[in-house]
Amino acid sequence: MNSRVGYIAFNTFREAVRDRVLYNLIAFALLLSGAAILVGEISIDIERLVVVNLGLTAVSLFGVIIAIFIGIGLVSKEIEKRTLYTVLSRPVRRWEFVVGKFFGLTGTLVVNTVCMALGVFLALLYVSHKFEKMDQWVLVALYFIVLQFFIVCALALFFSSFSTPLMSAVFTFALFVIGSLAEDLRGFARITHGLGGWLATGIAYLVPNFSALNVISQVAHGDPVAGRLILYNTAYALLYSAMAISGAVLIFQRRNLK
Amino acid sequence: MESENWKPNFTIRFNSTQTPSKELGSSRIIMAAIEILDLEKSYLVGFWRKRPKLALRPLRLTVEEGEVFGFLGPNGAGKTTTLKLLMGLVFPTAGTARILGKELDDPAVKSQIGFLPEQPYFYDHLTARELLNYYGQLSGVPAKGRAARVEQMLERVGLSGSASVQLRKFSKGMLQRVGLAQAILHDPKLVFLDEPMSGLDPMGRREVRDLIQQLRSEGKTVFFSTHILSDAEALCDRVAVIHQGELRGVGAVADLTSGTQGKIEIIFYAAKVPAGLTALGAVARISGDMVNAVLPEEQQDAALELLRRERLKLISLAPVRNSLEEYYIQRLQPTDVEKEDEEDEARNEENRKGVGV
Ligand SMILES: Nc1ncnc2c1ncn2[C@@H]1O[C@H](COP(=O)(O)OP(=O)(O)OP(=O)(O)O)[C@@H](O)[C@H]1O
Numbered sequence: 380m381n382s383r384v385g386y387i388a389f390n391t392f393r394e395a396v397r398d399r400v401l402y403n404l405i406a407f408a409l410l411l412s413g414a415a416i417l418v419g420e421i422s423i424d425i426e427r428l429v430v431v432n433l434g435l436t437a438v439s440l441f442g443v444i445i446a447i448f449i450g451i452g453l454v455s456k457e458i459e460k461r462t463l464y465t466v467l468s469r470p471v472r473r474w475e476f477v478v479g480k481f482f483g484l485t486g487t488l489v490v491n492t493v494c495m496a497l498g499v500f501l502a503l504l505y506v507s508h509k510f511e512k513m514d515q516w517v518l519v520a521l522y523f524i525v526l527q528f529f530i531v532c533a534l535a536l537f538f539s540s541f542s543t544p545l546m547s548a549v550f551t552f553a554l555f556v557i558g559s560l561a562e563d564l565r566g567f568a569r570i571t572h573g574l575g576g577w578l579a580t581g582i583a584y585l586v587p588n589f590s591a592l593n594v595i596s597q598v599a600h601g602d603p604v605a606g607r608l609i610l611y612n613t614a615y616a617l618l619y620s621a622m623a624i625s626g627a628v629l630i631f632q633r634r635n636l637k
Numbered sequence: 638m639e640s641e642n643w644k645p646n647f648t649i650r651f652n653s654t655q656t657p658s659k660e661l662g663s664s665r666i667i668m669a670a671i672e673i674l675d676l677e678k679s680y681l682v683g684f685w686r687k688r689p690k691l692a693l694r695p696l697r698l699t700v701e702e703g704e705v706f707g708f709l710g711p712n713g714a715g716k717t718t719t720l721k722l723l724m725g726l727v728f729p730t731a732g733t734a735r736i737l738g739k740e741l742d743d744p745a746v747k748s749q750i751g752f753l754p755e756q757p758y759f760y761d762h763l764t765a766r767e768l769l770n771y772y773g774q775l776s777g778v779p780a781k782g783r784a785a786r787v788e789q790m791l792e793r794v795g796l797s798g799s800a801s802v803q804l805r806k807f808s809k810g811m812l813q814r815v816g817l818a819q820a821i822l823h824d825p826k827l828v829f830l831d832e833p834m835s836g837l838d839p840m841g842r843r844e845v846r847d848l849i850q851q852l853r854s855e856g857k858t859v860f861f862s863t864h865i866l867s868d869a870e871a872l873c874d875r876v877a878v879i880h881q882g883e884l885r886g887v888g889a890v891a892d893l894t895s896g897t898q899g900k901i902e903i904i905f906y907a908a909k910v911p912a913g914l915t916a917l918g919a920v921a922r923i924s925g926d927m928v929n930a931v932l933p934e935e936q937q938d939a940a941l942e943l944l945r946r947e948r949l950k951l952i953s954l955a956p957v958r959n960s961l962e963e964y965y966i967q968r969l970q971p972t973d974v975e976k977e978d979e980e981d982e983a984r985n986e987e988n989r990k991g992v993g994v
């Protein structure tokens with residue numbers, strides 16, 4: 380990685396930490412330990428299912444919210460506050476800035492997710508007193524969640540490169556919701572004909588396929604994840620984020636700063 | 638005279654650590670530091686129907702290397718717009734510019750220039766020291782010696798005492814000082830300052846003046862915009878005056894202020910203006926127990942004779958020198974074409990109103 384991209388990413392990470400973004404971990408920890416204690420008291424044999432389902436869903440939602448709310452401001456806030464003036468008057472290319480910001484935020488989310496993952500495994504240990512072989516698939520599910528964050532960050536960055544922060548948040552969140560239903564949409568597209576069919580197919584394949592990246596209930600039941608899916612999802616997420624980032628760079632490169 | 642001509646224009650010093658070719662490059666070939674070639678910028682304004690608004694008319698200007706150049710103009714003249722165009726922060730509607738002989742989008746240019754924006758704002762989660770270190774990294778200041786350089790800059794702008802305070806707790810003038818430090822941090826050849834004195838206390842202004850002098854003595858080129866004409870007069874080799882996006886004049890400060898206006902100013906003790914003085918073509922005014930009169934140079938002897946006759950005590954007599962202020966104000970007068978434009982505009986306005994009613 381280009382060293383300037385690294386410096387920018389690190390500064391972005393430092394900013395997030397100092398702005399107390401990681402404090403969300405406290406809320407997460409409270410939620411998870413509360414749930415673990417509760418299911419430990421009342422249920423029989425579904426403790427693991429509940430902890431994995433609830434834990435991973437919380438990891439995903441917390442992260443997506445952070446990704447959207449920081450993502451939309453990554454570049455636009457710097458334009459607004461004019462902190463960019465003294466950065467771009469240095470030997471920093473505009474694409475380096477955008478890419479650095481992206482890695483700063485995804486880096487923050489990775490650190491955040493690692494902490495949360497530790498929490499999930501602690502809760503698992505608490506309710507079932509031991510780790511099982513099938514717990515490795517929880518790791519895969521967490522990896523997929525991180526891939527989702529990459530796409531969400533890239534989309535937030537892309538939308539904020541040409542629209543207001545509020546609209547960017549709305550667009551990104553809408554795409555996250557629609558994308559989570561992508562598999563259903565594709566099914567719908569297959570059985571619809573005519574113009575509607577074409578439209579449904581177009582949308583189904585354009586929106587990010589978050590449903591393929593969501594294996595939470597599968598691993599909660601202890602089912603394995605196919606190696607092929609891991610490979611496919613990795614390539615898909617990287618390609619999709621790269622395209623969104625490229626779009627953001629293309630727009631930002633032509634932009635007059637306020 | 639003839640025999641001088643064949644001499645080479647440079648000397649090669651063998652005891653110098655510099656290579657001869659570098660000596661040649663740095664001291665003899667004078668290159669334009671900034672070449673602005675018909676740079677033009679219009680902004681689209683208006684909410685529904687976007688209309689272009691000309692912020693900068695085609696501007697042509699050259700700044701030589703080693704020069705301290707002042708960019709003067711009233712509010713909204715287009716000074717900041719010009720600087721933002723040169724920094725590549727906004728893109729020109731037409732025209733180009735070259736900095737140190739290179740195109741603006743050449744990344745090699747950026748490591749050789751420093752920029753202080755107007756009312757600078759920085760990452761407020763960082764301390765002054767962290768910010769300078771970060772900017773040093775981005776500018777490619779080698780890791781070895783970077784920390785020392787940062788301390789040196791903090792010292793130079795008088796912020797050593799607040800180096801570990803987060804920038805969100807800085808006052809306006811302190812931010813301005815950080816801005817100056819980051820502009821010269823990487824030892825650039827060419828420094829752009831947008832109103833460097835604004836927001837500073839009297840001591841701070843003086844320090845900035847000293848800083849600019851020092852940069853000049855180090856052979857740097859300084860291009861700065863300002864509203865403070867006395868600063869420009871004291872510091873600049875040349876100035877340009879810009880008004881409503883249009884270049885109104887460029888000149889060497891020494892030339893602009895060297896000439897006299899063919900008038901003298903005499904000050905003497907008197908309760909009222911002596912009757913004979915007005916006859917000599919003097920414009921006089923009384924201030925306290927003194928009279929201050931400006932009159933044509935050729936009447937000097939006659940005026941002194943008059944004072945002697947009336948037994949009035951002379952305090953001073955001096956030629957009226959041109960000041961930058963006069964040049965500036967004269968340059969801001971509307972040109973004939975503009976007057977016509979304004980009249981047209983006013984007429985159109987009338988017509989529109991007429992239709993509306
Ligand atoms: N982003 C923008 N959108 C529309 N108009 C703009 C924009 N930026 C500047 N202008 C216009 O361009 C003109 C020049 O502005 P500029 O900021 O260059 O003036 P200035 O000489 O720096 O003034 P000051 O001394 O007040 O700093 C002004 O009329 C301003 O309204």
Ligand SMILES: [Mg+2]
Pocket residue numbers: 716717718755831
């Ligand atoms: Mg300005």
